[in-house]
Amino acid sequence: MDIQQAKFQYLLRLGDSSLIIGHRLSEWCGHGPILEEDIALINIALDFVGNATSILAYAGKVEGKGRSEDDLAYLRDEREYRNLLITEQLNGDFATTIARQFIFDTYMYFLYEELKNSKDETIAAIAQKSHKEITYHLRHTTQWMFRLGDGTTESHERLQNGLNDLWMFTSEMFEMDEIDALLISEGIAPDLSIIKANWEKRVNEVIAEATLQIPTTLFKQKGSREGKHSEHLGFLLAEMQYVHRAFPNATW
Amino acid sequence: MTFIIIKLHLNNLIMEEGKQLESFEAKIAAGHKIEPKDWMPEAYRKQLIRMMSQHAHSEIVGMLPEGNWITRAPSLRRKAILLAKVQDEAGHGLYLYSAVETLGVDRTELLHQLHTGKAKYSSIFNYPTLTWADIGAIGWLVDGAAIMNQTALARGSYGPYSRAMVRICKEESFHNRQGYEIMMTLAKGTSEQKQMAQDALNRWWWPSIMMLGPSDDQSPNSDQLMRWKVKMESNDAIRERFIDRTIPQAEFIGLTIPDKDMKFDEKTGHYSHGKINWDEFFDVIKGNGPCNAKRLKDRNDADKNGRWVRDAAIAYAEKQLKEKQAS
Numbered sequence: 001m002d003i004q005q006a007k008f009q010y011l012l013r014l015g016d017s018s019l020i021i022g023h024r025l026s027e028w029c030g031h032g033p034i035l036e037e038d039i040a041l042i043n044i045a046l047d048f049v050g051n052a053t054s055i056l057a058y059a060g061k062v063e064g065k066g067r068s069e070d071d072l073a074y075l076r077d078e079r080e081y082r083n084l085l086i087t088e089q090l091n092g093d094f095a096t097t098i099a100r101q102f103i104f105d106t107y108m109y110f111l112y113e114e115l116k117n118s119k120d121e122t123i124a125a126i127a128q129k130s131h132k133e134i135t136y137h138l139r140h141t142t143q144w145m146f147r148l149g150d151g152t153t154e155s156h157e158r159l160q161n162g163l164n165d166l167w168m169f170t171s172e173m174f175e176m177d178e179i180d181a182l183l184i185s186e187g188i189a190p191d192l193s194i195i196k197a198n199w200e201k202r203v204n205e206v207i208a209e210a211t212l213q214i215p216t217t218l219f220k221q222k223g224s225r226e227g228k229h230s231e232h233l234g235f236l237l238a239e240m241q242y243v244h245r246a247f248p249n250a251t252w
Numbered sequence: 253m254t255f256i257i258i259k260l261h262l263n264n265l266i267m268e269e270g271k272q273l274e275s276f277e278a279k280i281a282a283g284h285k286i287e288p289k290d291w292m293p294e295a296y297r298k299q300l301i302r303m304m305s306q307h308a309h310s311e312i313v314g315m316l317p318e319g320n321w322i323t324r325a326p327s328l329r330r331k332a333i334l335l336a337k338v339q340d341e342a343g344h345g346l347y348l349y350s351a352v353e354t355l356g357v358d359r360t361e362l363l364h365q366l367h368t369g370k371a372k373y374s375s376i377f378n379y380p381t382l383t384w385a386d387i388g389a390i391g392w393l394v395d396g397a398a399i400m401n402q403t404a405l406a407r408g409s410y411g412p413y414s415r416a417m418v419r420i421c422k423e424e425s426f427h428n429r430q431g432y433e434i435m436m437t438l439a440k441g442t443s444e445q446k447q448m449a450q451d452a453l454n455r456w457w458w459p460s461i462m463m464l465g466p467s468d469d470q471s472p473n474s475d476q477l478m479r480w481k482v483k484m485e486s487n488d489a490i491r492e493r494f495i496d497r498t499i500p501q502a503e504f505i506g507l508t509i510p511d512k513d514m515k516f517d518e519k520t521g522h523y524s525h526g527k528i529n530w531d532e533f534f535d536v537i538k539g540n541g542p543c544n545a546k547r548l549k550d551r552n553d554a555d556k557n558g559r560w561v562r563d564a565a566i567a568y569a570e571k572q573l574k575e576k577q578a579s
Contacts, residue, residue, distance in 0.1 A: 023323060026331075030312070030319040037558075039339055042338055147564055151567045240323060247326075249442070252434075
């Protein structure tokens, strides 16, 4: 595998994760627990879709086969998608959504902090812009971790259940393969073990302050690197892609 | 003796209210705004609460038919634009609920009125969004019609509402343009896309011209509301302006207005439209439109499913406050 191929795959990982979690958040539109939260969730979804658009457009350029960001988003099947498993998990109740966002936002915050220093100028520029947004997202989800964790008995239980259910998807976020190794050696991508240490520290602090417990789940799920997803992704893509695919060669 | 004192007191009150009314009306006539702390007649306050809360409810119920298509938007650019647009609508809702609160009713009470079916919202959102072109039609026609009404209301007498309208109209004109741009792209696209655009226009045209309200003979404008600048123009006048503006836009992109009786009247300089099915309009208002039950259910479910979240936020805030006071 050469650097160009590795970079293309790496960009798909980043872009797909943003696109899929943005899609999930957008499902909340009009159904949030309070109007302010409806606004926040749509706004964050928009940031993710914007980030995915920039990254997938760049991925298409790096690949060099003339594929646009829309071609990559709308014309790949689930086996070709590289988003992390956690990003495609169902919204569940508001607590489960917050647990998912907190786990992923914290990860993205530390990852993009490192990506700002990428030797690839485009990646560094996208990371620079996105990191500002992610800082707000993480503040938002962290505040909800405190409110729900240390709110009522019901909210505490719901959030703890959400964390417990999602914990099996956390270790996958830090897995590294030959693509990471090659890009780390080129200074393009960061070493995920550094991200993991930062992530664990922050997550432990917030979970403790929110009066919650670190889940004891040892069971681990992985597979997104090879396009092996949970059953949820197929339905999500069927919905997301159907108009685009139903009218081949149309412009929108 | 007591009776005479009470009578005198009442007379004074009536005289005082008469003076207040006089100064209130003089203020409006001079083009000044009425602000929350100013004296206002009860009828004025009530009418504004009704209008402004209906407007706020329309913004948040309107998020549902449009939100339907966020997950299915046919390109990433369209998805981002639609997300931004729906976020604007939610923002308008929040802004308007806050403006109604200046009249002494809080948001919880207003939402309760919406959820129990006591308060109304725009009839248009009880129609379904069936294809992507409906998102174009809503921006072009529904937001277009709303702007006609709202630019007039921006000249209204109640300060918080008129200022809200100025701001909201700016964003709505973007929404209107993006809707028209969706329709233009579809109309220029493949034959299936053009058909999709025409079908959306066919379904949304009549509800859009109806949403501006019953015709003047069925909805006489009280002189008082016009004098108080609560209502600025008659429904028919606004409808005429909307139709005059929209027909050339449809012609420009090669779509046909689904009204065979529509014609330009040389004498008046306006288009005259065919007969509007007001029975359908009143039926939808009464709750019998295609989506009334679904919209109300979605709103009620969101409220019910969110209760524990709101309770948790309050409980947490109270704990924080206690801790702060203790330290």
